[in-house]
Amino acid sequence: MKPTAILINPWVYDFAAYDLWAKPLGLLYLAGRLRKSGFTVHLIDCLDAYHALMEETPDMKKPVRRRYGTGKFWKQNISKPPQLSTIPRAYSRYGITPQVFTTALKQTKRPEAIFITSLMTYWYPGVFEAVHLAKHVYPDVPVILGGIYATLCPEHASSYSGADFVISSPSHFWPGDLTRFLKKNIPDFAPEEKLEAFLPYPAFDLLTKIDYVSVLGSSGCPFRCPYCASSYLHPQYTKREPLELFEEVLFWHREYDVIDFAFYDDALLVDADTHISLFLEKIVRNNFNLRFHCPNGLHITYIDQEIANLLYKAGFKSIRLGLETADIEFQKRLGRKFSEGEFQQAVEHLKRAGFTTDQIGSYVLIGLPGQTGDQVAETMTYAGRMGTMPYLSEYSPIPHTAMWKEAVAVSRFDLVSDPIFHNNSIIPCWDGDVFEKVSTLKAMVKEIRDEARKK
Ligand code: SF4
Known part of the structure; x- marks a missing residue:
């Protein structure tokens, strides 16, 4: 049995x-x-x-x-x-x-x-x-x-x-x-001998209702941001055959009428020409009317006009950009993944491709050790001025990351003894009137988004 x-x-x-x-x-x-x-x-x-x-x-x-x-x-x-x-x-x-x-x-x-x-x-x-x-x-x-x-x-x-x-x-x-x-x-257990990444497909059919399917075009990330545990959780950066990814999307669409797909990739646009662009071109050619989303954010530096056009034509509906901070000095500490002017350029490419302001979100980090409320406010203002919707992304200190030691040193909580204190909502690495600062910044980000929507 x-x-x-x-x-x-x-x-x-x-x-x-x-x-x-x-x-x-x-x-x-x-x-x-x-x-x-x-x-x-x-x-x-x-x-x-x-x-x-x-x-x-x-x-x-x-x-x-x-x-x-x-x-x-x-x-x-x-x-x-x-x-x-x-x-x-x-x-x-x-x-x-x-x-x-x-x-x-x-x-x-x-x-x-x-x-x-x-x-x-x-x-x-x-x-x-x-x-x-x-x-x-x-x-x-x-x-x-x-x-x-x-x-x-x-x-x-x-x-x-x-x-x-x-x-x-x-x-x-x-x-x-x-x-x-x-x-x-389990004596009856007969393991499948050949273990392949990305196969068999994740069992979304076990869900009560499939609102959307999460997909991976790759696993891991070639970058090493000091606040992120991606390289610890997935030490290998593995890319999937674009055709195999296409087959999976097609499977969920044909068998379960799924229209929405969320990419869980950490680095979707790396080497796009030989990877994700091939998938996107196939989607465009087949004209399925699917919708794609990228909740993990895209790397700004890889967005040129060609990829922006492909993302738009393939059906991407929500673009999220990993802006992090507009402060150049602070960017250097975070592993500077794009240079001055590249953010503006990326947004221009996306707009020219057809994306509207409310489809382009920018993730703005808040709560990093050594970061000030003013730096966050300036970044949100910059993101709005550039024609995107800023979204605050609260920092959570994570063990095994390069920033962990610094986080432990500055936190007002004992991060080591109890992971409950890693909660990003408590902004564990800021001190003083933290919640007042955060609610001011949250009100501000909402205002900036409301303004951006009117443009
Ligand atoms: S934050 Fe993003 S780019 Fe940086 S290491 Fe993590 S997944 Fe990669």
Whole structure:
């Protein structure tokens, strides 16, 4: 008989959360591979905005969903963890209720293994709750915890999560030591011998509704920004065959009528001529009327007129540029990825291609160690003046990054002892009247966006 596995995408516990093309891609890749290895796979997605049982849950406001598959999650206000009690903001559990989660667990045939993923390090309370409830329903089933938090903070996860096995492995596709664990614990497990990146496709068909599909044209990033953990999580920069990517997009479109696709690439435009442009040209030639989005941001330096035209014609609807900061000195500290004038030029190329101001967003970093509110304000103003929509991107200190030591040294919180303090909403590396500063900057960014929209 086929072994059964339950895969869990846990809750987000935070001050704010929004579904901006946020799907557990690694977990869905794992689901695809487990299925190929003979498992019957069940997914419990705590962030499922369409969960049937939630419709019957009283006193819950249905999450508003917006265009292109983005939108709100189910949300319940809960008490702040004691460590965050002084933060002047409400704290919530985003996702289905624990009751619905438990019911969904019980409705599944007893599994041979339960896999739980994790994302942001400071969302671990949601992971712990999922482990706890899974263990409560199936006390003798091994719970395997993987994902970003488990990889970045393995000691914390092993000590406190309650999982039987913590996989600290940098891979979207199949964590290194998982085969060993499964062979030991599940006698029926017959591993697929040939492991290929990007295959089998992530199991989006397990979701209640496929609003959009997240795709990868590459994995990893050739850059080494000091605040980013990409190179730790994905040490290899691997590019995918453009034709294979095209086949996957076509598969989801043909079989499941998917129109929206979100690229999760960290470096989508690197070597575009020999890579992503070939994919885009094929999309343009076939005229499918698909929509593409790039929530992770694009590298400014690679946007010339040709690529801007291709992005537009292929159906990109939301462009995000990694502006970071307009302060030249600060840019140098961040690994300066574009030179003066290149931002303006990139925006001009995009506009000439047909993109409108409200389709071009610029990510502006806020909360970096040593950064001032004035630097952020100047960057937002610059982004607006150049005809883009500035979006604040709050810095989260991440272990194993080049900036981590500095973050630990300047933070008003003990970042090392508890990942809960990595939360970007608390701006952990600024001090003084932090929340006042941030709310002034947030009001300002909104004004700049409103102004930019009128142009
Ligand atoms: S911030 Fe972006 S460009 Fe820099 S290393 Fe990370 S993924 Fe690469």
